[in-house]
Amino acid sequence: MKGWVICGILLGNIIIQSSLFPFIQIYGVQPDSLAVLVVSFALLAGNPTSAVVGFFGGLLQDILYGQSIGICALQYMLAGYIIGLVYGKVFADKMIVCMFFVALTVLLRDVLVFIQMFFAGLDVSMYNIFFTVILPEIVYTVAVTPLIYYLMRRLYKYRFMNRRWHFGS
């Protein structure tokens, strides 16, 4: 049950991200709702759920739009795993906690993409992209965080979502 719900959320997310979000772009930037989902799962369920969500969510993006499969999956899985480590150690009820981790995730992910592009030999300037892409993306994503996190918290009120998964079983 839990698995199907998560599948549905991820599919719905990619559809909305790729067809609805282009129309709500501000200055060419759109929010990274998958990052918000991964952080929400990390704070509400911890590992391994958040790592798994990050993995499959990223994989879906890779398969549909990426040119090499694995990059997004890796980034989101690591984000899910690392933030999942603080599960139970922070106040998951506080919206500001979630916003902080979302900002951190988007920042780290963008820096990773930057590094990856840098080694691919593309001519990029960190200063430029920080102010034109990374910062607006962080602000925009943090702005949509409350809505998504609120819905996720509602979802986690249901009993079936609180069954734990375990690594290796």
Added chain:
Amino acid sequence: MALLRFFRNRPWIIIITVSVLLVAAAVITSQNDGNMNFVGGIAGEIIAPVQKVIYSATSYVYNSVSQIKERRELRTNYQNLKERVAYLEKELLRMNELEKQNQRLRKLLDFATEREEFVVTGARVTGKDPGNWFEVFTIDKGKNHGISVNMAVVTEQGLVGRVIEVGSNWSKVQSIIDGRSSVSGIIERTRDNGVVKGNNLFGFEDGTCSMIYLPLDSEIVEGDKVITSGLGDILPKGIYIGEVKEVTRSKRELYKTAIIEPAVDFRRLEEVLVVKARVDD
């Protein structure tokens, strides 16, 4: 059981293993041949139709909202337009001189109707790359409609990009403003060859292209038209790309660079045409 318990207590081993596998997968798949893999094909078949519906619904809403906005602006526009009529009457004289040039350009613009044999199919845009970094989008036609990799994608305004992957009923298109795209182009007036690269890459989300490797003695000026050169057999010759916005030359470089404003409005892309390089293909 002992093995299971071993992994349960050390989840980071799984994370590291999966990470290594993903990096390997990324390296392997980055050299793909343009054919969509099996999993990608399946996922695309399921998602593409849903995307199509949502994309057209949202674009409908978006268009109606912008129509209301336009209506408000009509009144101010009226005054402006009146002044403009006077100005344009003066311009008309000059325009007659330019008519010759215009006719040549119109030929380029009417590409689709004039060279019907090149056109493979029309297609609708169904979704856009969810990231902010690149400009890749999907269309709703694929192998079944005769599309193959490297075919050019155009609108009546000009060149959009080229097909980079095909599935049975959908394809991925890389637009010319994507930072990874490069197309060989030619300045229509001076016949100078160059390479048109996309500028949409980290921080230059301005939807322009750069034309590089232009010879130093080239006499290109602002407003010159750029068309595809047809070199390399990927794109047909003579598709309109855009207009020169600015010409620069940095001291150390042995060539000039021009910033190109593409003719296509990449923010409002709904229908496109897929064309092939040669008739006998």
